[in-house]
Amino acid sequence: MTAIGAGDSPGLAPAGLNGESGAPAETYRPRRADTARPVVAVDAMGGDNAPAAIVAGAVAAYRQWGIRVVLVGRPGQVRPLLAQRGVLGEIRLVAAEDTVAMEEGALASWRRPRSSIALACQLVHLGQASAVVSAGSTGAVVSIVRLRLRNLPGVIRPAIAVALPTSPNPTVLLDVGATADPKPEMLAQFAQLGSAYAEIALGITDPAVGLLSIGAEPGKGNKLTRRAYELLSAEPQHGAASIRFAGNVEGSDLLAGKVDVIVAEGFSGNVALKTLEGTAAFTAGQFRSALGASRMTRLGALLQRKELRELASRFDSETYGGAALLGLEGTVVIAHGASTERGISTACKLAADLARGRTAERIRERLGPHRQGHFLRRT
Numbered sequence: 001m002t003a004i005g006a007g008d009s010p011g012l013a014p015a016g017l018n019g020e021s022g023a024p025a026e027t028y029r030p031r032r033a034d035t036a037r038p039v040v041a042v043d044a045m046g047g048d049n050a051p052a053a054i055v056a057g058a059v060a061a062y063r064q065w066g067i068r069v070v071l072v073g074r075p076g077q078v079r080p081l082l083a084q085r086g087v088l089g090e091i092r093l094v095a096a097e098d099t100v101a102m103e104e105g106a107l108a109s110w111r112r113p114r115s116s117i118a119l120a121c122q123l124v125h126l127g128q129a130s131a132v133v134s135a136g137s138t139g140a141v142v143s144i145v146r147l148r149l150r151n152l153p154g155v156i157r158p159a160i161a162v163a164l165p166t167s168p169n170p171t172v173l174l175d176v177g178a179t180a181d182p183k184p185e186m187l188a189q190f191a192q193l194g195s196a197y198a199e200i201a202l203g204i205t206d207p208a209v210g211l212l213s214i215g216a217e218p219g220k221g222n223k224l225t226r227r228a229y230e231l232l233s234a235e236p237q238h239g240a241a242s243i244r245f246a247g248n249v250e251g252s253d254l255l256a257g258k259v260d261v262i263v264a265e266g267f268s269g270n271v272a273l274k275t276l277e278g279t280a281a282f283t284a285g286q287f288r289s290a291l292g293a294s295r296m297t298r299l300g301a302l303l304q305r306k307e308l309r310e311l312a313s314r315f316d317s318e319t320y321g322g323a324a325l326l327g328l329e330g331t332v333v334i335a336h337g338a339s340t341e342r343g344i345s346t347a348c349k350l351a352a353d354l355a356r357g358r359t360a361e362r363i364r365e366r367l368g369p370h371r372q373g374h375f376l377r378r379t
Contacts, residue, residue, distance in 0.1 A: 335347040
């Protein structure tokens with residue numbers, strides 16, 4: 001894998017992006033990002049453990065999987081970390097002196113126009129990268145990304161998708177926080193976004209889609225879910241791909257593996273996700289206490305350590321790399337705020353895989369050439 005330095009960076013430094021290559025602004029010519037060998041722009045300053053864990057994860061992704069990464073952050077903090085790991089000059093660094101704090105929300109998109117996440121998005125917009133990875137505040141990341149990257153044609157609102165650890169294959173849950181008050185048409189469109197994600201990221205052919213509601217019967221739910229049920233049950237229009245709609249699913253079905261994609265509005269989807277995370281953490285704690293309660297249980301745990309490690313890995317959020325913000329012109333992966341080196345490395349791999357799989361193009365295909373005329377205008 002060829003290292004990324006000043007000579008073979010994915011494009012010269014654009015005006016206003018103080019890249020390590022030092023190229024004058026007038027020489028910049030934006031190019032289309034290479035999806036065969038995608039470049040991942042990593043927000044080095046986002047996250048509870050930034051920049052050390054972020055840089056370590058990006059370097060691990062570069063070394064382990066040969067992923068081309070560009071780090072965006074404060075050179076005074078990032079460059080020594082690159083030197084410590086022996087990759088100074090191999091991984092490109094784009095300078096960004098401003099950062100978005102973890103407690104900042106949506107207004108950060110206006111307060112921090114030159115932040116590290118904003119400049120990472122700009123690299124995608126200019127064709128110097130195919131994907132963005134950030135472990136920063138989800139609200140801030142979503143608002144900045146929506147400001148810096150255009151929606152795909154026909155997409156009303158983007159949606160955040162996560163992979164739930166179901167068997168035999170993970171289940172995609174979306175939206176988990178990007179849009180709290182969607183219209184029914186948006187939920188129907190989320191089914192297309194989630195299906196494209198399941199096809200590319202999980203390799204599922206013709207994924208089955210369920211709608212999160214308070215009952216399995218078609219008439220259950222509020223006005224939003226009942227209308228969304230009607231739209232998902234109807235024949236697709238304007239050249240859109242068909243949805244294999246399996247009907248309503250309940251909260252108890254989230255980890256049952258009944259469907260491949262579960263569609264929800266951002267409020268209930270986020271509550272469901274946080275409930276699952278809290279339940280998993282509580283159960284893991286109780287399980288550890290039970291295993292250490294006596295000599296016999298400790299011996300049993302020792303004999304089953306391989307299976308226990310596999311189980312822990314399956315329920316570890318860092319195994320899946322984070323959440324994907326779907327429906328934009330570039331690939332965006334939002335890693336957990338407390339991500340370690342492993343979590344960031346996996347997030348970079350997920351972002352590269354989604355970009356290499358041309359997820360945005362697959363979403364375009366699923367929506368059809370005239371889909372934008374079918375949905376409501378973006379508000």
